Amino acid sequence: xKRADLILPLSKPKIGxxxxxxxxxxxxxxxxxxxxxxxxxxxxxxxxxxxxIENAGSRFRVSIDYTYCKGCGIxxxxxxxxxxxxxxEV
Amino acid sequence: MVRLTLTGNHCVAYAAxxxxxxxxxxxxxxxxxxxxxxxSELAETGGADMKVIKVESEHSxxxxxxGAATAGLRAFTATSSHGLLYMxxxxxxxxxARIPMVMAIVTRTIxxxxxxxxxxxxxxxxxxxxxxxxxxxxxxxxxxxxxKLFKITEDPEVFLPGVIGxxxxxxxxxxxxxxxxxxxxxxxxxxxxRQPYVIRAGEALIMGxxxxxxxxxxxxxxxxxxxxxxxxxxxxxxDTEWGxxxxxxxxxxxxxxxxxxxxxxxxGAGAWVGDMRIAVDKLRNAGLRFGVLKIRYVRPFPYxxxxxxxxxxxxxxxxxxxxxxxxxxPIFLDVTSHLYFSKLKVPVKNVVAGLAGFDVSYEDxxxxxxxxxxxxxESGWVDSSLVFYP
Numbered sequence: 001x002k003r004a005d006l007i008l009p010l011s012k013p014k015i016g017x018x019x020x021x022x023x024x025x026x027x028x029x030x031x032x033x034x035x036x037x038x039x040x041x042x043x044x045x046x047x048x049x050x051x052x053i054e055n056a057g058s059r060f061r062v063s064i065d066y067t068y069c070k071g072c073g074i075x076x077x078x079x080x081x082x083x084x085x086x087x088x089e090v
Numbered sequence: 091m092v093r094l095t096l097t098g099n100h101c102v103a104y105a106a107x108x109x110x111x112x113x114x115x116x117x118x119x120x121x122x123x124x125x126x127x128x129x130s131e132l133a134e135t136g137g138a139d140m141k142v143i144k145v146e147s148e149h150s151x152x153x154x155x156x157g158a159a160t161a162g163l164r165a166f167t168a169t170s171s172h173g174l175l176y177m178x179x180x181x182x183x184x185x186x187a188r189i190p191m192v193m194a195i196v197t198r199t200i201x202x203x204x205x206x207x208x209x210x211x212x213x214x215x216x217x218x219x220x221x222x223x224x225x226x227x228x229x230x231x232x233x234x235x236x237x238k239l240f241k242i243t244e245d246p247e248v249f250l251p252g253v254i255g256x257x258x259x260x261x262x263x264x265x266x267x268x269x270x271x272x273x274x275x276x277x278x279x280x281x282x283x284r285q286p287y288v289i290r291a292g293e294a295l296i297m298g299x300x301x302x303x304x305x306x307x308x309x310x311x312x313x314x315x316x317x318x319x320x321x322x323x324x325x326x327x328x329d330t331e332w333g334x335x336x337x338x339x340x341x342x343x344x345x346x347x348x349x350x351x352x353x354x355x356x357x358g359a360g361a362w363v364g365d366m367r368i369a370v371d372k373l374r375n376a377g378l379r380f381g382v383l384k385i386r387y388v389r390p391f392p393y394x395x396x397x398x399x400x401x402x403x404x405x406x407x408x409x410x411x412x413x414x415x416x417x418x419x420p421i422f423l424d425v426t427s428h429l430y431f432s433k434l435k436v437p438v439k440n441v442v443a444g445l446a447g448f449d450v451s452y453e454d455x456x457x458x459x460x461x462x463x464x465x466x467x468e469s470g471w472v473d474s475s476l477v478f479y480p
Contacts, residue, residue, distance in 0.1 A: 006249060006286055006317070007310045008188060011296045 016068065021048070025071030027086040029064055035083035036062070042075035042084060051075060091275070096268045098229045098261030102168060102194045102254070103128035105236035107138040108276040109192075111166045113158035115143035115151045119173040120206050121258040122196045126168060148177040152193070156184045159191040160297065162288040164240065166191065170258065171198035171212045178215070184251045185220030185314060187297055188286050190243035191251045192236065193221075197360070197411075198258040199446050207447020208258035210360065210411040214388070214420050220314040222252035222321055223388040225359040229266040232256050234338055235386075237276060241328050244284045247320040255388075257361035258447070275335055318390040325387060343392030345384040348374070349399055352381030354463055357396075357425060358409040359385040362450055366409075369455030378463050385421060393428035400429065405437045405466040407459065411444045418442075418476050426475075439472045443479040454479065 038059025043051040050069040053060050064075075076084040096104065102125045106114065114133070116126040132138040145151045148169050155165035169177060174195060184191060195213045199205040216223055224239060226232040232254065239252040256262055289295050301307040326342035333339025347367050349355065356366045363384045370380045383399045385392070400406050408426075410419025417423065422440035429436060441458055444450045458479060465472060 006188065006246075007306055007313050008286055009186065009298050009301070009307075009310055010287060011299045013294045013296060 020067060021070050022067045025066075025069060026088070026090045027071045027073065028066065028089045029069065029071065029073065029075050029084045030087050031062065031064065032083045032085060035081050037081050037083070038062070039080065041078050041080060045074050045078045047072065047074060091272055092270050094268055094270055095265045096229060096233075096270075097124065097263050097265050098226070098232045098256045099124040099196065099263065100128050101229045101233035101268055102236055102256070103132060104270055105233045106166045106192075107132045107136065107140075108271065108273060109164060109166075109237055109240045109280060110277075111138075111140050112163040113141050113143065113155055113165045114167065115145050115154035115158075116167045116169065117145055117148045117151045117173060119148070119170050121198060121262045122168045122170040122173065122194070124263070125194055125196070129166075148173040149180060152177040152180040152184065155191060156180060156187075156189060159184075159189045159285070160187070160289050162283065162285065162290075164191075164283050166193065168194035168196070170196045171200050174212045174215065175200065181216060181221065182219050183298070186310065188249045188314070188317070189251060190240075190249055190285055192239045192243060193251065193253045194236065195253050195255045196258050196262045197255050205446055206258065208260055208361070208411070209445050209447060210255070213253065213255040214412045214414075216253060217389055217420060220250055220318065221389065222248070222250060222318065223255060224252065224386060225255045225388060226261060227361055227363045227384060229261055229264070230268050230338065231340065232261060233268055233270065234332060234336070234340070237271075237280070238328050238332055241280055242321060242324050244281075245321075245324045245328075246284060246286075248317050248324055249286050250314065250317045250321070255360065260361040269336070269338075271336060279331065279335055321390050322392065322394075325390075340386060341384075342395075343387045343390070344395045344399065345386060346399055347382040347384065349381035349383060351379060353379045353404040354459065354466070355381050355383050355400065355403050355406045356409060356455065356459065357383045357385065357406060357421065358411075359388060359421060360411060362409070362411070362444060365450065365452040366455050368452035369459060372452065372456045373459050373463075376460070378460065380459055380463075388421065388424075391424045391428070393424070393431075396425055397428060397432050397434060400425070400436055401434060403436055405439070405462060405472065407439050407441060407462050409441050409443055409455075413442045413445070422476070437466050437470075437472045438475070440476040441479050442476065448480075450479070
């Protein structure tokens with residue numbers, strides 16, 4: 001049997017496989033909960049799944065995992081009520 | 091078993107149904123279109139339990155069936171010429187992912203100018219990609235080899251996709267009497283689908299992510315090559331088994347016609363091998379002992395079989411219906427490079443013919459064969475390795 005030749009390009013997802021990517025950040029998204037309407041669009045758009053979401057009545061409550069957030073700013077850009085400010089960190 | 095009069099394209103469609111293919115996706119292109127038309131008909135009213143997915147391009151067609159195959163289903167598509175070129179990116183993706191599936195290529199000239207007639211440039215563009223490449227001579231072989239390819243590609247020693255090549259119009263649209271095996275026979279022949287992994291909804295698994303280990307990536311490429319080499323034995327085994335079930339054994343990787351005592355050999359692949367057989371009979375009547383070595387599988391290239399067939403001949407004429415522009419015909423390149431490895435010294439000439447669908451008849455093969463025999467017997471060698479005919 002020659003099945004040993006079968007090396008497959010498979011992998012399984014794992015949190016933090018690329019390291020603590022939060023250290024890449026120069027600007028930090030900060031949610032202004034006074035403005036946030038809980039629509040969840042930022043969660044939907046985050047390319048790195050670093051926005052956490054939970055049900056809060058008829059809306060969502062979102063928060064950001066700064067350990068892995070790279071600070072790309074997409075959440076701030078797509079927020080329909082401009083409730084996410086990008087604050088310079090470095 | 092029933093005996094039907096079928097075009098090559100309809101043979102492909104019946105083979106897909108007999109193999110119990112579950113998902114088909116394709117985009118129409120002449121001369122492939124009637125394959126998918128027939129498959130759609132079989133799926134709608136012919137009792138085939140399969141889903142036909144409409145897409146906007148060949149790139150999406152192969153991507154769709156590749157997805158279905160990765161999810162664990164037997165999947166099939168068909169295309170020609172520009173359609174194949176359009177799906178070329180996914181062609182490589184399927185093979186390197188080691189996903190078994192089957193595709194039919196109705197071989198057609200690549201433009202410009204627009205041309206629907208047969209030559210082999212389209213299918214030959216697959217030869218480095220990791221797909222098995224089978225070439226059929228007649229419609230019965232189209233049907234049989236399509237069914238067999240499912241078994242061969244799903245063998246754990248292979249786990250690679252495969253194509254069946256059939257010449258545009260000469261096979262695709264020409265009606266021949268064909269024996270269509272019973273479903274029970276094919277069911278007893280084809281086991282449940284096997285594949286190296288299945289991606290399921292709800293189970294996180296990534297195929298093809300950026301590798302952290304380049305040596306592993308290198309070894310994946312080597313594995314594709316080894317899978318194809320393993321396929322040699324599997325093809326022989328599956329053809330033998332099919333022969334026992336149906337009475338039609340094709341010789342595995344190659345088929346020899348009147349080779350035993352031949353001084354000279356024609357080598358070729360595809361429908362025109364039938365014309366070569368007639369030419370061999372005519373040449374033998376004229377006192378020249380020719381034979382035909384039919385290449386049934388271009389990949390894996392059956393070099394051991396070729397060397398065995400070529401050994402001791404006075405001369406070998408390799409006919410290519412395509413050319414690797416700037417070099418020579420691809421079958422010739424494979425034949426001669428393996429001759430070199432084995433230190434066999436036999437005069438081999440490459441005739442590039444039939445490009446753009448330009449017709450080549452048995453009379454042409456006879457004429458070329460006669461001139462070749464004269465050249466070899468007079469000079470003991472061949473003066474030019476590559477000629478275009480006409």
